[in-house]
Amino acid sequence: MNAPGASRGFTLLEMLVVIVLMSIGIAVVGFGLHKGLQQAADRQLLGQMVQALRTTRSAAIISGQPRETTFDLNHRTFKAPGERAQQWPIEVGVQLNTAADLDAAVAFYPDGSSSGGNLQVFQGERRWRIDVGWLTGSVKSRSLP
Numbered sequence: 001m002n003a004p005g006a007s008r009g010f011t012l013l014e015m016l017v018v019i020v021l022m023s024i025g026i027a028v029v030g031f032g033l034h035k036g037l038q039q040a041a042d043r044q045l046l047g048q049m050v051q052a053l054r055t056t057r058s059a060a061i062i063s064g065q066p067r068e069t070t071f072d073l074n075h076r077t078f079k080a081p082g083e084r085a086q087q088w089p090i091e092v093g094v095q096l097n098t099a100a101d102l103d104a105a106v107a108f109y110p111d112g113s114s115s116g117g118n119l120q121v122f123q124g125e126r127r128w129r130i131d132v133g134w135l136t137g138s139v140k141s142r143s144l145p
Contacts, residue, residue, distance in 0.1 A: 045088055046121060046128055046141050052080040053106060053132060053139045060108040068105040071096050071119075088121075095120040112137045120144075 052069050059081050060067040071078045072085075073094060079085040088094065096104055098117035107115040116134025120127065127144040 041089075042092075042123060042126065042128075045092065046130070048086055049078060049119065049121070049130055050139050050141050052078055052083065052086070053108075053130070055080045055083065056106070057108040057112065057114065057137045057139070060110055061112055064110045066107055066109050068102070068107045071104040071106075073104055091123055093122045095122075106132050108137055 056067045056069040067081045069078060069080050071094065073096065075087070076090065076092075076094070077085040077087045096117065096119050098104070098106055099115040102115055105115075106117055114132050114134055114137040117132050119130040121130065122128070128141060129144055130139065130141045132139050
């Protein structure tokens with residue numbers, strides 16, 4: 001039994017254990033949230049690149065004139081015709097493989113075909129590839145192992 005004047009409450013040790021457990025939980029949630037936000041930003045960048053390429057293909061078909069999506073690897077930007085240039089973050093690397101005479105661009109033609117090629121996008125250990133079919137002009141992205 002407790003003495004009549006004894007107070008019921010938590011000891012300092014119990015309070016410290018609870019505070020430590022809460023800190024660990026908050027750190028785990030914060031790390032997971034940061035990682036999720038980074039993955040969302042990566043997917044958004046890939047989506048913007050794919051959209052620029054698809055917009056260029058549509059513009060070539062509609063106008064009846066060849067159109068190009070250009071990539072400036074030094075300034076980390078890409079641009080579809082009639083759109084503003086978009087920049088990717090400095091920590092994201094891009095390698096562009098296209099026809100030699102186009103430099104850093106992917107051309108699309110009025111019949112829907114293209115010059116073909118691919119882009120490899122990487123950040124740390126994560127890698128993606130955007131393929132542009134030369135015959136059909138199709139644009140597809142996928143994650144690389």
